[in-house]
Amino acid sequence: MSDDSTTGTDDTGQQHDGHHDTATPQGSSFHGSHARDADGTDTCSFHMAGSLPAGGDHLGGTFGQAPSSLEGWYPQRLRVELLHRNGIDADPLGADFDYAAAFATIDLEELKRDIKQLLTTSVDWWPADYGNYGPQMIRMAWHAAGTYRIADGRGGAGTAMQRFAPISSWWDNGNTDKSRRLLQPIKHKYGNALSWADLMVLTGNCALELMGLPTYGFGGGRLDAWEPDEGTWWGPEVWDPHHVESQDDMVQRDERWTGENGDADYDLQSPLAASHQALIYVNPEGPYANGDPMGSARDIRITFSRMAMNDEETVALIAGGHAFGKSHGQVPAAEIGPPPEIAPIEAMGLGWHNPQGAGNGKDTMTNGIEGSWTQDPTRWDNSYLENLFGHEWEQTKSPAGALQWTPKDPDAPRTPDAHVPGETHALMMMTSDIALKVDPAYREVCERFLADFDLFTTAFSKAWYKLTHRDMGPKHRYLGPETTISDDLLWQDPLPDAVGAPLTDADVDALRQAIRATGTAVSDLVVTAYSAASTYRDSDKRGGANGGRIALAPQKDWPINQRTVPVVETLRGVKATFEQGGKHVSLADLVVLAGCVGVEDAARAAGVDVSVPFTPGRVDASQEQTDIEMFEWLRPIADGFRNHVSERFADFAPGVAPEAVFLDRANLMTLTAPEWTVLTGGLRVLGANWDGSSTGVLTDRVGALTTDFFVNLTDTDLVWKKTDDTETTFTGTVQATGEERWTASRNDLVFGSNAQLRSIVDVYAGSDGQERFVRDFVAAWDKVMMLDRYDVKGHRRYGPMAA
Structure with missing residues (x-):
């Protein structure tokens, strides 16, 4: 990537073994080894379980000091509370703000003209390289989007x-704070109609266009967060160039890799994607700054594949990004001031103060490498690849002491x-650039791009579009207006247009009766609908019931979905009979409606009449519209809602407690603690365990929507x-008689052992809890069924239909 970029890798060589839906750190005895804030606080919803409770007050210190927080006192x-982050109370725009309506008021062409004028108007406090801010804005947008990872969908622009911290203050994001500050006049001019997220990506597009690249398109619609993300685990180690004494010190600190670079077992912990803490992709100097191009290529391939890019996309992004701008390495890292999050208050949110010379311009320091890849760093051409392959390169060092090539x-x-x-200066390449020349697969792609500049241009444009969207x-x-791309892209999980007239209320009533007439058990109807909808993850808006992919590979073949297969076949029969009358219903709609029927019948069996909302309009994707490899990342290694823990859980999540993964799943589904609790209790008594077992069911009235689980x-x-x-x-044993009454898992007992969850359980376990429970379960159920229905929900963050 341009201007101090660090690069990453492809996707085709990765094995997908069904362990990608949740983060899986490494460690021992259910405590793992995880990222911590400066005070030692864990920062991921799924890594906060810590070690198994030892009984009593198990106090934990903070880096050898007395604990200073709740997490310090009780690390397990x-x-x-992470389920309630980034809520309405933090949002100054309020629940009724409609971003789509606000964005529609912008004249996009005028906005782009404003941005492009800014890009070529240099200011004294941060002079533009070559008189053009385009390269550094490409880097800003790239680094904003480049945090995305396919394993759990987190990150991205x-x-x-x-x-916000920690991303704002990662070493690899050095001076991106200046890029955003330069954009402040644009943001203030367009106000709340333009989110920071959209502005950053659009500015990257404008920079590319200004320098001659025809971009593939731009889609707005990104909603800004209003507080830091404390639910994402970015890695176990602390990597800070200011405090690394030697390469050995870096190796000792880095715990995210297994095996040695080049070995068969060399890999990153899931769900991590960047090669080192505080980097976006890989170390541009090679693994642990060792200057090894082949080792860098291996890191690149693993890293970019974790970010959903294949070999061609990887080369296109690196070669395309490095067509622009320069890298900065005039001053040693140890002389640079602290990042924004811990900079002095008078710095007003800007960090990395450089005390040398003017501190900017020709004295700028970012990643430590100094120089440019091309003869014209503000023009789109093929000179990066021409230079890389047209010359032999020798390893040298920058003024800051970083390894680079001349x-x-x-x-x-x-x-x-x-x-x-x-x-003028000599050209520069990074070790991560030389990697493209020495790796046979990357070299083959480079040679194709060298021979066909138009092919390269299209590949980079499309890869950039994928990266930022x-x-x-x-x-x-x-x-x-720039979203009307003619072709559907497979990574977008495309859906076909709706077929036939919309279902009427009479149609839905007839289908309800037809579903009941099949005699399918309530438990099977419920578990099938839930299995379809619960693949959704809000992190990247993938998954969900729409598309009917529960009936397609790979989902239909997942062991956790074994109960859904005969139900789907039964519903195909309902569909065929209904369509004999000349009407149409999607299988996706039928699956959800069948679950709603099951919930209604279960509530009635518990003595409560209720109508479960159903919103038709789903469509059925084809197998050709379904990227099996990419959907395999949605397969859970554990799903507490269906009381499932894979046999391979201990291998893929060593040291992680199942209930921590359960919390992470609830987090990805945007559930609140009450919704998490009520859904679990309801699914248990409805017999919705993945294998039909009685574990955690805690009722003798399976299929009735009672409060028995809580009681x-x-x-x-x-x-x-x-x-x-x-x-x-x-095993739950009656104390007086010794009778073994129930069996349960950790995913069940957590609702009784955790103080916050137990306080919610008490609401439903009381004598007056039944009707409230049914009402709340139905509301939570409807939310899950509608998680992916952005065609209905639009772009409001909150409200009755919002996720």
């Missing part, structure tokens, strides 16, 4: 999280100084005992 505490040929072309007219979800969420979970006549040393399954 499940941080349920979608909420402008680059404004042409061996003294007569090689030179690049102009970014600020001093008439002055990958986390936005369905294409119909995109806003603005029996909190029964003081029971004592719970672990069944073996794994501490994953338990």
